[in-house]
Amino acid sequence: MWFWFSTRINQVEGEAGIFTNANAFKPDQWLYSPTTTPATNKGQQFNNSLRITYQVTPKLKVAGTYKADKWCNCPNQISATRAPEAARDRRFPRLRQEHAEVTSPVTNKLLFEAVGMHLFERWGDMHLRANGGSLEDPALEALLPQLISVTEQSNNLIYRGREINNNTLVPNWAYRAAVSYVTGTHAIKTGFNRTTGFLNEYQYAMNPVSYRFNGGVPNQITMMNRPYTAISNMDNDLGIFAQDRWTMSKLTLNLALRFDVFQTSFPEQTVGPAPLTPSRNITFPETDNLNWKDVSYRTGFVYDLFGDGKTAIKVAANKYLLGQTLNGIGRNPNPVLAMTQSVNRSWTDGNRDYIPQCDLLNPLANGFGQDTCGQISDLAFGTVKPVDLYDKDLTTGWGHRPQNWEFSTGVQHELVRGLALDIGYFRRVWKNFEVVDNLLTAPEDFTQFSLTVPTDPNLSTSGRTLTGLYNVIPTKFGQVQNLHALSDKYGKQIDHWNGLDVSLTARMQNGLVLSGGISSGKQVEDNCEIVAKLPEMLNLSAADAVAASTAGAPAQWRPADFCHREQPMLTGVKALAMYVVPKFDVQVSGSFRSTPGTTLSVGYTATNAILASSSTLGRTLSGNAQNMVIGFEQPNARFTDRRNELDLRIGKVLRYQRTRSVISLDIYNALNSDAMIVQNQAYASYLRPVEILNARLFKVSWNFDF
Numbered sequence: 001m002w003f004w005f006s007t008r009i010n011q012v013e014g015e016a017g018i019f020t021n022a023n024a025f026k027p028d029q030w031l032y033s034p035t036t037t038p039a040t041n042k043g044q045q046f047n048n049s050l051r052i053t054y055q056v057t058p059k060l061k062v063a064g065t066y067k068a069d070k071w072c073n074c075p076n077q078i079s080a081t082r083a084p085e086a087a088r089d090r091r092f093p094r095l096r097q098e099h100a101e102v103t104s105p106v107t108n109k110l111l112f113e114a115v116g117m118h119l120f121e122r123w124g125d126m127h128l129r130a131n132g133g134s135l136e137d138p139a140l141e142a143l144l145p146q147l148i149s150v151t152e153q154s155n156n157l158i159y160r161g162r163e164i165n166n167n168t169l170v171p172n173w174a175y176r177a178a179v180s181y182v183t184g185t186h187a188i189k190t191g192f193n194r195t196t197g198f199l200n201e202y203q204y205a206m207n208p209v210s211y212r213f214n215g216g217v218p219n220q221i222t223m224m225n226r227p228y229t230a231i232s233n234m235d236n237d238l239g240i241f242a243q244d245r246w247t248m249s250k251l252t253l254n255l256a257l258r259f260d261v262f263q264t265s266f267p268e269q270t271v272g273p274a275p276l277t278p279s280r281n282i283t284f285p286e287t288d289n290l291n292w293k294d295v296s297y298r299t300g301f302v303y304d305l306f307g308d309g310k311t312a313i314k315v316a317a318n319k320y321l322l323g324q325t326l327n328g329i330g331r332n333p334n335p336v337l338a339m340t341q342s343v344n345r346s347w348t349d350g351n352r353d354y355i356p357q358c359d360l361l362n363p364l365a366n367g368f369g370q371d372t373c374g375q376i377s378d379l380a381f382g383t384v385k386p387v388d389l390y391d392k393d394l395t396t397g398w399g400h401r402p403q404n405w406e407f408s409t410g411v412q413h414e415l416v417r418g419l420a421l422d423i424g425y426f427r428r429v430w431k432n433f434e435v436v437d438n439l440l441t442a443p444e445d446f447t448q449f450s451l452t453v454p455t456d457p458n459l460s461t462s463g464r465t466l467t468g469l470y471n472v473i474p475t476k477f478g479q480v481q482n483l484h485a486l487s488d489k490y491g492k493q494i495d496h497w498n499g500l501d502v503s504l505t506a507r508m509q510n511g512l513v514l515s516g517g518i519s520s521g522k523q524v525e526d527n528c529e530i531v532a533k534l535p536e537m538l539n540l541s542a543a544d545a546v547a548a549s550t551a552g553a554p555a556q557w558r559p560a561d562f563c564h565r566e567q568p569m570l571t572g573v574k575a576l577a578m579y580v581v582p583k584f585d586v587q588v589s590g591s592f593r594s595t596p597g598t599t600l601s602v603g604y605t606a607t608n609a610i611l612a613s614s615s616t617l618g619r620t621l622s623g624n625a626q627n628m629v630i631g632f633e634q635p636n637a638r639f640t641d642r643r644n645e646l647d648l649r650i651g652k653v654l655r656y657q658r659t660r661s662v663i664s665l666d667i668y669n670a671l672n673s674d675a676m677i678v679q680n681q682a683y684a685s686y687l688r689p690v691e692i693l694n695a696r697l698f699k700v701s702w703n704f705d706f
Contacts, residue, residue: 045071083159172197346374374624460637468560491529516575597640
């Protein structure tokens with residue numbers, strides 16, 4: 001019997017790239033006023049693991065692992081575009097794993113193995129807390145319901161309060177078993193795996209509304225339907241497979257076939273009233289969701305060209321399925337989540353008291369005096385009617401799961417003894433795209449217009465007239481009934497990637513190891529046929545926009561001009577070296593990588609005044625909207641900085657009797673590069689740094705073996 005135990009306490013604190021707000025936690029203050037105190041993200045983790053392995057008989061080994069973690073990143077998510085008071089406490093108060101396995105070499109050719117695991121997670125992106133959280137004063141936590149979140153359009157800064165929170169429970173059970181049979185020419189393996197579980201998520205907001213300002217002037221209110229609880233079941237994530245590696249004189253074949261079933265459903269659920277939906281009392285019956293069935297394959301061969309083991313030709317053709325869990329389409333069709341979650345409405349704060357003088361429960365335009373609130377963006381808000389429907393061909397059937405096919409070929413050749421060259425070509429093709437069709441609008445229900453881009457040397461579209469912009473006609477504003485379906489029902493959509501890898505590896509007789517190479521590739525996307533029929537697809541949500549998830553960019557309209565997107569050839573470089581100085585028993589190593597930056601977008605806040613002078617819209621925006629955000633930078637035209645990173649290590653080996661120690665010094669980002677990883681993509685603050693590469697870091701460690 002063997003045992004292994006590990007415990008770790010890890011604490012981290014780092015400046016977040018923004019100063020604290022002097023007006024934080026002041027309900028009567030509405031503007032961000034920076035202090036000279038840097039804001040910091042903090043985290044604390046406790047990890048404990050115990051593993052026991054028992055050799056019951058010479059042909060039977062059992063093992064088990066128990067892992068219990070607890071951690072709190074409190075506060076978390078503070079950045080150059082999110083002030084500390086708008087952050088979250090990201091908590092994992094309970095993260096537990098029990099794991100058991102059995103291994104049995106029945107004969108010298110037959111191996112049996114089985115594994116079972118239970119994983120229990122309680123986690124949440126929760127509000128700031130005083131009890132064991134990020135707030136020191138409980139009185140501040142009591143103020144949170146009064147602090148309405150504000151997003152400033154000119155720089156995408158979110159401050160004053162947080163928009164939404166969640167508290168989630170995720171238990172699941174997984175098990176797998178396999179039998180391997182190995183002969184001189186064949187290595188056959190067959191088995192299965194299965195996972196079941198559920199997701200219980202409590203979604204809430206400390207305040208049911210949030211505001212949007214532009215230059216400190218209110219222009220929009222977002223209304224939310226929280227709180228509620230949504231439950232999603234993973235009924236079956238099953239895979240059954242068989243594979244064989246067949247070795248002949250010069251040829252090795254790899255063949256595999258896998259059958260997958262993925263099924264989810266939703267139990268009966270009741271949703272009660274919320275502050276902005278006071279009469280809501282809905283019970284949804286039990287419903288099925290995903291029911292995908294797929295057959296995947298792996299095929300490949302390696303051929304020893306001259307039979308001397310120095311030149312190998314490799315070819316492979318494989319099909320891969322999207323790794324699906326209870327996220328995305330695994331949970332989104334839940335009838336609780338398919339209701340309209342939030343709506344926007346324009347707001348003119350005539351007396352500048354930051355309090356809407358209108359009836360928020362009235363979905364139509366209304367107001368008092370100089371204060372006016374426009375019609376909500378979706379009239380289904382607060383009703384039983386689901387805003388999102390899901391086509392059965394998207395959620396069920398054979399071969400409808402998102403997937404990609406990959407073809408690769410290459411050659412590996414030993415140039416001289418200890419020096420090998422490896423060249424490979426790869427092509428990936430993605431299939432089964434999800435599109436969203438608003439059934440209550442057609443292409444003719446949108447006004448198409450063009451816009452002249454401001455003259456700006458930082459823009460690839462500077463001074464250009466962009467066409468293919470859309471705004472729904474006023475009589476159709478607020479009418480939403482989305483159907484999620486496969487793109488093939490509407491036209492052709494492609495997403496391809498082609499790449500080339502070249503690498504050299506050298507293993508010298510003196511123990512020196514060198515390796516390096518380049519990896520180049522380009523992606524091509526096109527959905528022109530789709531957006532011609534579904535102009536609403538050009539309104540990118542924050543999750544879909546290329547830069548939104550990292551730079552806090554809001555939802556934006558992308559011109560139809562950009563429906564075909566093609567990257568330039570992007571190349572990354574990697575190299576490493578390792579050597580042990582024999583006389584001094586000193587380990588020396590280093591690695592270098594140079595990776596391309598990410599593509600930049602620009603969110604241009606086009607007000608009605610700007611549209612009147614620079615566009616052909618010919619009217620004000622529908623729904624009394626005061627502006628629309630337009631992404632007018634050509635995709636893949638500009639990128640963030642290339643990241644050049646050099647990491648070094650030197651370690652001294654010390655030996656005493658039967659013990660061995662290594663004292664090491666690691667230097668990360670030895671060049672101290674300050675490459676910009678994320679840049680602000682609001683036009684008024686375009687290219688302002690949001691995140692840069694971590695500064696040079698030194699680490700001293702001691703490893704002791706006995």
